[in-house]
Amino acid sequence: MDSSFDFDVPSSNPEGYRPSGDAAPLKCWRCFLLNKSTALQCEFCDAPFDTSNLAPIAEEEIACWRCQKSNRVSLARCGYCDARLIQEEHHRERRENTQWKHGIVAMVGHYAVALLILLVGGWSLAFGVHRAGENDEAMFRKMLPILVTTDLLFLGLAVISYVHLAKECTQPPGRSALAAWLCAAPMLAIILGINYGYHWLLEQAFHVEGIKYPFWGSDLWPWTIALVCIQPAVAEEIFFRQVVLGTLRKHMSFHGAVWLSAMIFALAHLGGILSIPTLMLAGALFGYVRAATGSLVLPMLLHFTHNLVVVMFF
Amino acid sequence: MEPLTPKLGSLAQNARQKHLKSAKSCLFVVAALQFIGGIIFTFIFLNQPIPQELKSVVYTSLAVIFGAGLAFLILGLLVPKFPIPCTVLALILFITLHAIDAIANPASLLQGIILKVIVIVVLVKAIQAAVAYERERKLENASPGM
Numbered sequence: 118m119d120s121s122f123d124f125d126v127p128s129s130n131p132e133g134y135r136p137s138g139d140a141a142p143l144k145c146w147r148c149f150l151l152n153k154s155t156a157l158q159c160e161f162c163d164a165p166f167d168t169s170n171l172a173p174i175a176e177e178e179i180a181c182w183r184c185q186k187s188n189r190v191s192l193a194r195c196g197y198c199d200a201r202l203i204q205e206e207h208h209r210e211r212r213e214n215t216q217w218k219h220g221i222v223a224m225v226g227h228y229a230v231a232l233l234i235l236l237v238g239g240w241s242l243a244f245g246v247h248r249a250g251e252n253d254e255a256m257f258r259k260m261l262p263i264l265v266t267t268d269l270l271f272l273g274l275a276v277i278s279y280v281h282l283a284k285e286c287t288q289p290p291g292r293s294a295l296a297a298w299l300c301a302a303p304m305l306a307i308i309l310g311i312n313y314g315y316h317w318l319l320e321q322a323f324h325v326e327g328i329k330y331p332f333w334g335s336d337l338w339p340w341t342i343a344l345v346c347i348q349p350a351v352a353e354e355i356f357f358r359q360v361v362l363g364t365l366r367k368h369m370s371f372h373g374a375v376w377l378s379a380m381i382f383a384l385a386h387l388g389g390i391l392s393i394p395t396l397m398l399a400g401a402l403f404g405y406v407r408a409a410t411g412s413l414v415l416p417m418l419l420h421f422t423h424n425l426v427v428v429m430f431f
Numbered sequence: 432m433e434p435l436t437p438k439l440g441s442l443a444q445n446a447r448q449k450h451l452k453s454a455k456s457c458l459f460v461v462a463a464l465q466f467i468g469g470i471i472f473t474f475i476f477l478n479q480p481i482p483q484e485l486k487s488v489v490y491t492s493l494a495v496i497f498g499a500g501l502a503f504l505i506l507g508l509l510v511p512k513f514p515i516p517c518t519v520l521a522l523i524l525f526i527t528l529h530a531i532d533a534i535a536n537p538a539s540l541l542q543g544i545i546l547k548v549i550v551i552v553v554l555v556k557a558i559q560a561a562v563a564y565e566r567e568r569k570l571e572n573a574s575p576g577m
Contacts (some may be wrong), residue, residue: 178566221515221519221558222555222559223564225522225523225526226554228523229526229528230525232530233528233530235530236530236533354532365515365519368515368562368565369513369516371513373513373516377516377519377520380520380523383525384524384527385527386509387527387530387531387534390531392480411509
């Protein structure tokens, strides 16, 4: 060809352009394999190369840091050796990539530590499957120091995770806060109804009963409120709806992140594994509310109300 | 005709596929380990009498072991479609299952600890591979000319 450019590429493939007089191979825009510079179509996938746009494009050129050949400034990679054209950019991307990996793996690591803490709670509450007739209040009183310790440890972990992963778990501001505040109460009522029905079925089918936390007529009720209602509402919301959901939202679709965080939230309840399905529903509700309002206030209130109703009436 | 520089142009594509394959293999390895463990467990209990009151516990344990193996297998198959959710869920599932096991039998926490650590490392590598895959795919989408 007599043009100052001796190759043919579609205009959508700026990487294909080569300076004149250089017999550099031509990279196919579809399969990325290299062809002769004079090829009219790809030898490997038959993709046609556009021959209509062969006019020379006046643009500043930059030398590749690896092969020293000149490329157009707008190119991200060298057309000859595939190196990233700007090393700084390359390093920045590598750093970002490492941060991404760091974020999600660190989040799972924090979850593992949370499980270790919750293990102790699970041991102390005898796996969540309660033998009928056992005195729950006496058991609760006996386990109180362990429960207080594990709750404080988990609260500490949630705060540490939030501080440690602050950059990785930032979430966009909520866009439908009013709708979330209006719909939250009815949705919670539905979730509690499902929860009640599910546990009633469990009792009927398998004759297992959940632990009845001391509340009515017990001197332990402030402890129940503190350990079963307030602490989970604060610590679990910081951990699951901020750290876990925030990290996951950066890596996957919004709904995927909400439901996966809900599943992680449900699986973390080692003390009541039979409640995992209903906990997952509740976790998804809290996750959607967190995303809609852009803050943790409403999920915390809902979580507190949910646990309070369970403690008082279930 | 052979490519002038074999497969040089498809380096990014190859790297992505490699990441994905690595994540998929990790999950299949974990599923295989789970099934092997389940088969060994089954043979042990087939060769010794089980008291009536322990039968339900044994059957539940077997169901959990094989169920988890099946879950890892399904997650492995779904990795190409949902790389990060599948790998994260696999690791979460593995850790949680062993935590539940540890509640039922605290001594089991340290049993086979080396294998557990290896599996966790493998699953972490799978997550990293999935993240790298997604990252590359996003970069690719951001600059279609590349």
